[in-house]
Amino acid sequence: MDEKPIDKEIILEELSEMHKLDYDYADGRILGSMCTEAHPFAKEVYFKFLDTNLGDPGLFKGTNLIERKVIESIGELLSIENPYGNIVTGGTEANLMAIRAARNHARKYKGITDGEIIIPASAHFSFKKAADMLNLKIVEADLDDNYKIDVESVKSLISDNTVAIVAIAGTTELGLIDPIEELSKVALENNIYFHVDAAFGGFIIPFLRRIGFDLPVFDFSLEGVCSITVDPHKMGLAPIPAGGIIFREEEYLQVMAVDSPYLTVKTQSTIVGTRLGASSAATYAIMKYFGKEGYSKLAEELMETTKFFKEGLDELGYEVVCEPELNIVAFNHPDMETNVLAEKLEKLGWKISVAKCPVAIRVVLMNHIKLSHIKELLEDLKEIF
Numbered sequence: 188m189d190e191k192p193i194d195k196e197i198i199l200e201e202l203s204e205m206h207k208l209d210y211d212y213a214d215g216r217i218l219g220s221m222c223t224e225a226h227p228f229a230k231e232v233y234f235k236f237l238d239t240n241l242g243d244p245g246l247f248k249g250t251n252l253i254e255r256k257v258i259e260s261i262g263e264l265l266s267i268e269n270p271y272g273n274i275v276t277g278g279t280e281a282n283l284m285a286i287r288a289a290r291n292h293a294r295k296y297k298g299i300t301d302g303e304i305i306i307p308a309s310a311h312f313s314f315k316k317a318a319d320m321l322n323l324k325i326v327e328a329d330l331d332d333n334y335k336i337d338v339e340s341v342k343s344l345i346s347d348n349t350v351a352i353v354a355i356a357g358t359t360e361l362g363l364i365d366p367i368e369e370l371s372k373v374a375l376e377n378n379i380y381f382h383v384d385a386a387f388g389g390f391i392i393p394f395l396r397r398i399g400f401d402l403p404v405f406d407f408s409l410e411g412v413c414s415i416t417v418d419p420h421k422m423g424l425a426p427i428p429a430g431g432i433i434f435r436e437e438e439y440l441q442v443m444a445v446d447s448p449y450l451t452v453k454t455q456s457t458i459v460g461t462r463l464g465a466s467s468a469a470t471y472a473i474m475k476y477f478g479k480e481g482y483s484k485l486a487e488e489l490m491e492t493t494k495f496f497k498e499g500l501d502e503l504g505y506e507v508v509c510e511p512e513l514n515i516v517a518f519n520h521p522d523m524e525t526n527v528l529a530e531k532l533e534k535l536g537w538k539i540s541v542a543k544c545p546v547a548i549r550v551v552l553m554n555h556i557k558l559s560h561i562k563e564l565l566e567d568l569k570e571i572f
């Protein structure tokens with residue numbers, strides 16, 4: 188730190204120099220990100236709430252009410268009338284809360300001390316962090332030929348120590364939706380906590396279903412589903428950090444509660460103590476501003492671009508890994524190794540992401556990727572040999 192204060196101008200200049208090193212979503216070159224530029228209105232609202240602290244809700248009754256309303260609205264999208272939960276920093280924290288709830292619930296009601304969680308091989312790495320922090324063993328279920336969790340494999344892995352089964356609605360790498368209805372039944376039959384990770388899919392699947400896309404049910408209308416992760420800062424166009432965790436029962440929050448002596452409330456169930464009210468306010472604003480109609484229109488546009496891209500790849504002789512269910516396309520070329528292809532694209536200025544399971548270039552068609560960018564990309568993919 189400097190000894191003496193420095194002029195704002197100089198500081199701002201320094202910062203903007205460094206900021207220039209960042210890539211800009213608006214260039215349409217960031218192909219693998221699940222985040223995008225937040226909507227300007229959401230950012231405006233975010234600023235207004237920067238000083239609010241949801242860790243001390245007795246002092247911020249209004250912002251606390253806003254968080255409750257956001258949870259209710261997301262709950263409504265997910266077919267639950269009385270949802271519980273929080274707006275947190277992202278999918279990682281949301282998944283951590285879900286798994287913590289599952290572990291504590293199993294400890295309290297079943298006496299399980301050496302818990303295991305069953306997750307698909309396609310699960311986001313946040314579950315590895317959660318298992319590590321919560322001292323749980325990860326048991327990985329196989330994927331079927333279509334890269335979705337294999338229900339038989341899950342059944343075979345259930346043991347007396349299973350504290351949770353996890354499935355994904357919108358996988359990080361391929362955007363696929365696991366057979367959640369079947370797993371909901373398996374979870375109910377075996378009396379096991381069932382968590383659905385819809386960090387990515389939660390803000391697009393309900394809207395695509397609304398406009399007639401043939402996508403499976405993944406939400407609380409399935410009786411076995413205990414919690415769902417949904418991230419406003421991905422498909423919801425809210426500013427970072429905004430994740431959402433929704434629980435079916437208040438009990439799942441209660442089993443995580445610890446005493447919080449110096450605050451205005453007696454207990455706290457969230458992982459984070461002092462936490463942003465701005466995320467909730469911005470999410471509230473953008474959900475109201477878009478409405479179901481706005482999000483459906485956005486979802487439809489993104490799926491059109493996705494279809495255009497997929498068909499373009501087919502025409503050029505690329506192999507698309509699976510028929511896209513959401514706005515993610517993963518592909519390879521039969522005559523070029525994926526990493527070589529990725530390098531060549533990087534050299535042309537594209538910011539590439541390579542999937543691991545299976546190895547493929549993956550493009551997430553977020554709001555910042557317009558049809559014109561995809562046309563340029565297809566042109567480059569044609570010329571690359």
Ligand SMILES: *Cc1c(COP(=O)(O)O)cnc(C)c1O
Pocket residue numbers: 221276277278279280282311313355357358359384385386387418430
């Ligand atoms: C992005 C993602 C996460 C992690 O979310 P963060 O906001 O990056 O913490 C978890 N699960 C899935 C399925 C995701 O796509």
